[in-house]
Amino acid sequence: MKKIALLISLLVCTTSFAQSFGKKVSKSELTPISELLADVKKFEKKEVTIKGMVTNVCSMRGCWMEFASDKEYQSLRIKVRDGDMVFPISAKGKIAYATGTLNHTTFSKDQLISFAQKRAEKTGKPADLSKITGPETYYQFIPVGVTIE
Amino acid sequence: MSKKKKNLFLLNRSLHRDIGYLSIGFTIIFALSGLALNHRDDWNPNYSMQRKVVKLSPEERSSEEVLSEAKNHFSLPEKMKGKFWVDPNQLKVFYPQDTTLIYLKDKSELHFEKITPRFLLRRFNGLHVNELKSYWIAASDIYSLCLLYLALSALFMVKGKYGIKERGGILTLIGLIIPAFFFFQII
Structure with missing residues (x-):
């Protein structure tokens, strides 16, 4: 009986531990997400650590998460190559840290229209192409290490 | 058949049998998760x-x-x-x-x-895509080698009309042609 109790308490302790992926995250120097997105050139190719509440997780492959920014209505996607790290759905609502670099990709208007049409085809919902007015730049954070508390 | 050849033949059969048993658990995991992951555009396998x-x-x-x-x-x-x-x-x-x-x-x-x-599939899929890394890499590497052995040793398992020179050969060829057709579609 004692052994079972010990095993259960061990399991409970284990589940309450932080989950880590990749390299160790350095929490000593944090860069606010708003600062990172406000001056992209300054942080280009520079390794930084960000912190945020996880607001969304890829439910198919666990290959991305979204962090809430310190600025209202702002979030940043944390993206890894499929299988490099697999983020759990249970991370939603938890505080997480990620060390890595900011990456940006600009898509042309034609590319965005093509993406929207493909998405509409897949989901069966009509695409609102009027919202696509020109090229857009998307930002992603490419982590080398992530910790979910 | 010489005595040495017969011994090798029997050894191959025994190894094929035992490695086959060893591979059952792994094969179930990889086969079921393979099916589940193949259709992930249609449903969420996890x-x-x-x-x-x-x-x-x-x-x-x-x-x-x-x-x-x-x-x-x-x-x-x-x-x-x-x-x-x-x-x-x-x-x-x-x-x-x-x-x-x-x-x-x-x-x-x-x-x-x-x-x-999903209680089983979430874990099977996690193993299939190697979420665990560490020792699972070694275990699945060994399983891959076992599969390779099972495939190659099967060529020498049976003699006669069901062997590699007759029916077995035709089936092996079909099994090579199907992936070869898709192989050349990958750029």
Whole structure:
């Protein structure tokens, strides 16, 4: 009986531990997400650590998460190559840290229209192409290490 | 058949049999998860999702009012993990047990989402895509070598009309032609 109790308490302790992926995250120097997105050139190719509440997780492959920014209505996607790290759905609502670099990709208007049409085809919902007015730049954070508390 | 050849033949059969037994567990995991992952565009192989939508009366609400109203419609855990306004129109509230509440202000809608990991498949798929790394890499490497041995040793298992020189050869050829057809479609 004692052994079972010990095993259960061990399991409970284990589940309450932080989950880590990749390299160790350095929490000593944090860069606010708003600062990172406000001056992209300054942080280009520079390794930084960000912190945020996880607001969304890829439910198919666990290959991305979204962090809430310190600025209202702002979030940043944390993206890894499929299988490099697999983020759990249970991370939603938890505080997480990620060390890595900011990456940006600009898509042309034609590319965005093509993406929207493909998405509409897949989901069966009509695409609102009027919202696509020109090229857009998307930002992603490419982590080398992530910790979910 | 010389005695040496016969011994090798018997050894091959014994190894094929024993390695076959060893591979059963791994094969079940990789085969089932392979099927599940192959069709991930059609379904979520890792999680089952429970979704409900409730239409609210169109009026201004604070996040606290949204939370209290949500409790009338859905069975929600007592304590929430956190909340976040995605934009001025969308509030997300996170609860334990992978439960999320989404409030769409402009549509006056409450969306309830509960995600439950599929007990076996979530783990099988995790193993298939090597989420664990560490020792699982070694274990699955050994399994790959076992499969390779099973495939090659099968060529020398049977003699006569069912062997590699007759029916076995034709079946082996079919098994090579099918992937070869797809092989050349990959650029």
